[in-house]
Amino acid sequence: MNIQQLVLASHNTGKLKELQAMLGGGITLRSVGEFSSAEPEETGLSFVENAILKARNAARLSGLPALADDSGLAVDYLGGAPGIYSARYAGGQGDSANNAKLLDALRGVPSAQRGAQFVCVLALVRHASDPLPILCEGLWQGRILEVARGDHGFGYDPLFWVPERECSSAELSPAEKNQLSHRARAMALLRERLGLA
Numbered sequence: 001m002n003i004q005q006l007v008l009a010s011h012n013t014g015k016l017k018e019l020q021a022m023l024g025g026g027i028t029l030r031s032v033g034e035f036s037s038a039e040p041e042e043t044g045l046s047f048v049e050n051a052i053l054k055a056r057n058a059a060r061l062s063g064l065p066a067l068a069d070d071s072g073l074a075v076d077y078l079g080g081a082p083g084i085y086s087a088r089y090a091g092g093q094g095d096s097a098n099n100a101k102l103l104d105a106l107r108g109v110p111s112a113q114r115g116a117q118f119v120c121v122l123a124l125v126r127h128a129s130d131p132l133p134i135l136c137e138g139l140w141q142g143r144i145l146e147v148a149r150g151d152h153g154f155g156y157d158p159l160f161w162v163p164e165r166e167c168s169s170a171e172l173s174p175a176e177k178n179q180l181s182h183r184a185r186a187m188a189l190l191r192e193r194l195g196l197a
């Protein structure tokens with residue numbers, strides 16, 4: 001597939017920066033925000049369904065091929081929550097409220113039971129009714145800290161301990177996070193599928 005311009009179906013500037021950096025110069029990424037500020041309701045029951053729904057919406061609004069990222073944090077002790085509800089965990093009040101709620105939910109839980117994974121599904125559709133979206137998934141295993149550390153990244157990064165680097169994901173440089181993260185793994189697969197690898 002030869003794609004020169006893609007619309008990114010996301011209103012999250014953290015994702016936008018990371019995906020832009022990973023995709024490199026060959027493909028121009030445009031934000032769906034150029035076409036509409038309305039965010040589609042994420043009614044799916046899975047990362048895959050929500051990613052496809054966001055990609056179709058952006059393709060419809062822009063008339064261009066569209067890439068969506070649906071991602072979240074699945075915490076073992078919480079049975080995989082907040083999962084697809086990660087952005088809305090504290091009722092849509094933003095990252096710091098979400099992080100505070102997560103720390104509360106895990107208060108007193110010992111380190112060995114604080115395992116978690118970041119999940120990312122990328123969906124690419126060539127047009128709004130594409131019958132065969134390209135889907136790529138990436139996982140990143142870690143642990144939930146007891147206090148926030150670091151100020152890079154976004155979302156739950158200050159609470160996510162990265163065992164392979166012995167720091168939180170908000171303490172990684174953007175370039176390091178973009179080599180290790182759930183999003184980086186999904187993007188590596190997408191690049192292969194598009195013949196960009």
Ligand SMILES: O=P(O)(O)OP(=O)(O)OP(=O)(O)OC[C@H]1O[C@@H](n2cnc3c(O)ncnc32)[C@H](O)[C@@H]1O
Binds near residue numbers: 009012087
């Ligand atoms: O739907 P769009 O517009 O893309 O933006 P969003 O922020 O609502 O994105 P999601 O619906 O996919 O929700 C993802 C949630 O998971 C969090 N998240 C995803 N990737 C993350 C990462 O790399 N680091 C920290 N938190 C992340 C993020 O902060 C959100 O709370």
Ligand SMILES: [Mg+2]
Binds near residue numbers: 042087
């Ligand atoms: Mg969202």
